[in-house]
Amino acid sequence: MTLEFTEEQNMLRGSVKKMARERIAPRAAEIDVTDEFPWDMVDLLRKQGILNMAVPEEYGGSGSGIVTLCVAAEEIARASLSVSTMFMVQTIGGILVMREAGTKEQKDWYFPQIIGKKKLGCLSVTEPEAGSDAASMKTRAKLNGNNYIVNGTKCFISLGGVADFFSLFALTNPEKKHSGISAFVVEKDTPGFSIGKHENEMGQRGTAMTELIFEDAVVPKKNRLGPEGQGFKIVVGVFNQARVLMAVEAVGVAQSAFDYSLNYAQERICFGKPLTEFQGIQFQFADMITQIEAARGMVYRAARMIDDGREIELIPRFASMAKYLATKVAMRVTTEAVEILGGHGYTKDHPVERMMRDAKGIQIYEGPSNIQKMVIARSLLKN
Numbered sequence: 001m002t003l004e005f006t007e008e009q010n011m012l013r014g015s016v017k018k019m020a021r022e023r024i025a026p027r028a029a030e031i032d033v034t035d036e037f038p039w040d041m042v043d044l045l046r047k048q049g050i051l052n053m054a055v056p057e058e059y060g061g062s063g064s065g066i067v068t069l070c071v072a073a074e075e076i077a078r079a080s081l082s083v084s085t086m087f088m089v090q091t092i093g094g095i096l097v098m099r100e101a102g103t104k105e106q107k108d109w110y111f112p113q114i115i116g117k118k119k120l121g122c123l124s125v126t127e128p129e130a131g132s133d134a135a136s137m138k139t140r141a142k143l144n145g146n147n148y149i150v151n152g153t154k155c156f157i158s159l160g161g162v163a164d165f166f167s168l169f170a171l172t173n174p175e176k177k178h179s180g181i182s183a184f185v186v187e188k189d190t191p192g193f194s195i196g197k198h199e200n201e202m203g204q205r206g207t208a209m210t211e212l213i214f215e216d217a218v219v220p221k222k223n224r225l226g227p228e229g230q231g232f233k234i235v236v237g238v239f240n241q242a243r244v245l246m247a248v249e250a251v252g253v254a255q256s257a258f259d260y261s262l263n264y265a266q267e268r269i270c271f272g273k274p275l276t277e278f279q280g281i282q283f284q285f286a287d288m289i290t291q292i293e294a295a296r297g298m299v300y301r302a303a304r305m306i307d308d309g310r311e312i313e314l315i316p317r318f319a320s321m322a323k324y325l326a327t328k329v330a331m332r333v334t335t336e337a338v339e340i341l342g343g344h345g346y347t348k349d350h351p352v353e354r355m356m357r358d359a360k361g362i363q364i365y366e367g368p369s370n371i372q373k374m375v376i377a378r379s380l381l382k383n
Contacts, residue, residue, distance in 0.1 A: 102225060122157060138171070
């Protein structure tokens with residue numbers, strides 16, 4: 001497999017790269033320090049036609065596939081993983097869930113809200129006692145006439161503090177475990193819904209990560225996505241796409257850390273010569289770029305499998321392999337970058353320490369490394 005892209009995808013990469021370098025990168029450090037949600041970056045991505053590019057064409061979007069979304073996400077992540085995360089959460093929780101599971105009536109309502117009324121959405125799955133083990137969730141949605149009464153708490157929800165609607169997954173039949181999970185769209189002004197604690201994150205700051213609290217929240221039956229009991233199937237399908245998108249973010253931040261540390265090492269004089277003239281440093285850079293390119297290849301292979309709809313039974317394995325490899329590489333490369341800069345790398349005067357903190361986040365989100373290895377192993381044994 002070669003990393004060949006269409007002319008349109010190459011043009012997109014060039015335009016996003018230029019925008020990210022000129023407009024997003026200068027804001028990255030400030031977003032990290034203040035932990036304030038970057039509404040100016042939301043407006044920027046929206047005006048550039050990037051924020052909602054996954055929305056189907058008939059509703060005013062571009063109907064972009066996963067490969068095209070990866071192209072944009074990689075370049076944004078090279079400038080700021082926080083901004084890229086905002087883009088990814090809107091894409092996954094606000095658009096892809098609806099694109100995959102919504103009825104025509106639901107799409108006719110929500111996609112114009114996203115495009116015309118500038119609404120933001122997010123994914124609401126994780127709970128205090130149910131992270132990667134979605135079947136252990138406690139949030140309950142009980143049918144009462146034409147409404148579901150929802151009770152429970154979600155946590156670590158990116159964009160939770162700013163989203164206009166939430167793709168919620170809750171139990172409608174607890175006895176059935178996985179088969180008892182259903183999906184809903186919940187509006188922020190839903191009676192009984194409130195926003196809880198704002199998380200003080202180590203990295204990927206400025207993403208408005210909060211708790212979501214449901215206390216007899218009244219959700220109309222018409223807001224259910226798909227039949228009752230199909231929620232787990234929906235979330236697994238979306239997770240395959242989300243893991244690939246998270247993986248390409250990891251590639252982007254790793255590439256950024258590599259570029260910065262290489263430029264630094266070329267200019268840094270030690271023992272009378274640039275750091276890059278020392279063989280040990282050269283070997284570090286050789287390892288770093290090899291790992292990055294290997295991860296990039298894996299990510300785009302998985303993305304193409306999803307877009308082409310081929311080898312469907314292998315998509316979960318390749319999505320998990322992409323996330324496992326790419327996030328491991330990102331953590332390793334950003335750590336190496338900090339070490340190459342020495343004492344300077346450990347200060348906030350240089351961005352590599354922020355990149356290292358950010359990289360740890362994507363290694364955890366959408367299932368940490370051990371979960372990805374479980375998915376890979378089970379696929380190997382099954383197929």
